[in-house]
């Protein structure tokens with residue numbers, strides 16, 4: 037359902053600042069796959085998600101979503117197919133709008149939007165239904181401005197906004213990294229519930245090796261813009277952090293883990 041072939045992204049080509057962030061990525065993602073993505077700082081993880089989202093066009097290579105070649109599609113044209121949650125809770129929602137206005141915008145993602153922020157009564161019912169699955173009481177605060185919410189509440193709302201329309205692909209870019217451990221755990225629980233309930237095809241970047249091992253059905257490791265490990269099925273089920281470290285070491289002859297990857 038998502039295929040990246042020979043994906044290359046070079047920033048600032050032919051200059052002293054040239055960076056080869058993606059160096060020939062080949063990945064075939066099946067419908068319903070939940071892939072965790074790890075790799076050290078600068079490995080190309082965010083660039084990879086940005087390439088799928090269409091934040092920029094690949095330098096070379098192709099991206100196909102549901103048999104449609106989207107390689108040259110700009111971000112707004114891909115938006116109808118994608119849901120996305122960023123690390124920063126401030127990025128996913130609009131502070132000055134209310135919870136229901138934010139959700140109404142999310143409902144129209146990928147469609148032409150009018151100028152007003154009118155919320156239909158039947159949509160309110162839908163919003164309450166989705167919000168109540170969070171167990172945070174937000175279903176009773178539809179007309180509160182999002183600026184009043186805590187980081188965790190905002191990230192939970194962003195999860196609902198990103199998934200309410202059942203996108204073809206859900207992109208999670210370290211979406212719990214800015215939260216305290218307890219709130220982060222809550223958001224991860226919500227993630228697992230929503231992804232499994234709606235069978236969403238998901239790519240989740242994390243710095244945390246334990247999360248990468250314990251969540252999803254497939255794990256890939258990026259290193260210097262290349263996929264160097266791709267582990268799924270039974271192989272992934274029995275995986276331990278030590279195994280990952282050993283496999284990386286045997287491939288690259290160096291250590292990959294930072295304290296953050298091991299202990300966060």
Ligand SMILES: Nc1ncnc2c1ncn2[C@@H]1O[C@H](COP(=O)(O)OP(=O)(O)OP(=O)(O)O)[C@@H](O)[C@H]1O
Nearest residue numbers: 047048055057075076077078079080081082083084
């Ligand atoms: N817009 C940009 N312009 C120039 N270089 C960029 C740009 N975006 C990313 N890069 C470079 O591309 C490389 C990959 O960056 P990327 O942010 O994808 O890594 P990452 O694996 O997400 O790292 P981290 O874990 O630190 O967030 C890095 O060398 C980075 O400096």
